[in-house]
Amino acid sequence: MKPTDDRLIILAATDTVAVARCFIKPGTTLDVFGQPVTVQQAFPMGHKIAIRGISVGDKVLKYGVSIGSATQAIAIGDHVHLHNMKSDYTPTYAITEDGEVA
DSSP, X not given: OOOOOTTEEOOOXXXXXXXXXXXXXXXXXXXXXXXXXXXSSOBOTTOEEESSOBOTTOEEEETTEEEEEESSOBOTTOEESTTTEEOSSSOOOXXXXXXOBO
């Protein structure tokens, strides 16, 4: 595995997401497997950043295991969270814009 920015945690070569080790500002360029990736949004510490393109239905891999699947296409550098993925093993609950539990 090529070197990767030390602001990211990637534990397996198969991971499709990295975890932010610190707050990352929008417009920051990160080194991901030797390639520059400029992020467009802010990433709080502990949040997931796509380090590979992920298609709808693809597994989201973190620390070498599947944590869910993509509900929409996710580009490299995008934030990966409840708005674009769902857990495959635990119900995911979120409040919709109408205030309903989804």
